[in-house]
Amino acid sequence: MTIPDQTPPATEWDSHGAESRLRQVLEAGHFAVTAELNAPDSADPKDVYANAAELGDVCDGINATDGSGANCHMSSVACCALMARAGYEPVLQMGCRDRNRIAIQGDLLGAAALGVRNVLCLTGDDVSAGDQPEARRVFDFDALHLLRTAQIMRDQGVLLSGRKLTTPPEFFLGAAANPFVPPQDLRHLRLAKKIEAGAQFIQTQYCYDVPVFEAFMRRARDMGLHEKVYLLVGVGPLRSERAAEFMRSRVPGVHIPDAVVDRLAKTPRKGKREEGIRICVEIIEEVKQIEGVRGVHIMAYRQEEAVPEIVERAGIKRERPRE
């Protein structure tokens, strides 16, 4: 594995035209694994490379978050460009909280030029969730506008205004789904709408409640949605019951059943990390059996080093040659 120290000559990392490898993996019918990069609070590219190196060998795609939880980190476009340059397969998360439609379309073009092929279109957590709640929220677009606009740029070769692009971007477009929050019995309809707007793959919010997820998938299958989109289930290890409490009370949209929190609380302190990983592995094993699930998305915030172990123990490891 080579990690570039300085900017390689332009020709070496000009990957425009390359296809999404994540898409190829999914189309080939493999059980895909994606994971979330911890975007650094740093201006040093090595911090991105180091983190990506922990994930790269066991993942088909690495998501760079876009100021997740409304906290400022290195931008997702930059993280993705660095990863693409080092040969990883980045998934660009783009939210609507911080940019208006002009910036969004500009960033999409820029990201494509830098070698990004996968884009996850999000609404975004509100500014009130982060450490700078006094910031202005933008939300000029919603996630569906973003999806459709990216699709228009790719398929019609124009900007939203109708102005022509000389070279349209190649995108594999994704969206999020959160089956675990109200209105739970209607969340599959929102999924349908996102597919209509252009979503080709889905990464869900953290799944800690498999029965709720199963019910969601049943309704989605009744509409045939599982055949129209590649769905990856969001999972992640919990470090302790305190971390779980924090997440479910402070991170928007995260639902963790009491049974999971109790299980961690009952575990002696030294075994908590292991128990959190075990819960995560069990959930992967369960959701893998559900018809329509095509992979998992592992969000191991500040526990990236646990991802290879989780992949191994859940029996979803494959050889993944890096290009």
Add this chain to the structure above:
Amino acid sequence: MPGSEWFKNRPRLLEGVYAGSKLALRVLYPLLKRVLPAGLRERVFVWSEEVSKGYLFNCQMCGQCILHSTGMTCPMNCPKNLRNGPCGGVRQNGHCEVIPEMPCVWVQAWQRDAQMGRYGGEIQLLQPPVNRALQNSSAWLNLLEGVDAQRPSGWTAIELE
């Protein structure tokens, strides 16, 4: 007179009022256009919308009303301004991620849409981006003039397929 919550929870009644008003305005509009000069017309409409829709829906005067497609619930009350909601941040009690005391606008919209007859199911439509230039103009006049149906031309291109 019952409070506006009473009305909000009767989407069927409201959609009837909406459909009736639309019909009446379409019929009366040619006459209105003759008696009221453009500037005054805009002022009269804006004022009456601020009062009536303000009371009934907490209308934010976006100028491109889609109430009948969103369970007669004004989507511009969503702090994220979603036109295709809800977001993934809804709390377990159905309240808003951003304003914990407020029920999520979009959870209400979906529930009310399910009760509606004439326009029920329209919540599934993919709503285009908001035209921010229409803020504080009259949605009724924009409807009658067809202004609110205009889309960015890139957006139209794919809808026509």
